[in-house]
Amino acid sequence: MPPSGRKAFYTVAELAVRWSLSERHIRRLIDNEDIAAHRIGRAVRVSAANVALFEARCAQDL
Numbered sequence: 001m002p003p004s005g006r007k008a009f010y011t012v013a014e015l016a017v018r019w020s021l022s023e024r025h026i027r028r029l030i031d032n033e034d035i036a037a038h039r040i041g042r043a044v045r046v047s048a049a050n051v052a053l054f055e056a057r058c059a060q061d062l
Contacts, residue, residue, distance in 0.1 A: 009038070009045035018051075029054075 007014075012030075016023045030037040030044065035054045037046045 007048055009047055010051055012044055012046075015046060015051070 010018070012023050012026045015021075015026045019026075027044075029035045030046070035046060036050045037044050039045075
């Protein structure tokens with residue numbers, strides 16, 4: 001973890017829990033490039049910065 005104690009990257013499963021969405025929906029957001037993700041081998045991770053950007057963009061849509 002970074003020095004601040006916050007996560008640097010989130011898994012699809014963690015984002016599904018955080019946003020109360022299905023993992024399939026999170027993967028769809030990634031596939032549609034609504035949220036940027038990084039592939040590390042077969043693993044998919046979303047940076048904390050991209051999570052914050054996505055949440056801010058969604059909050060503006062309300």
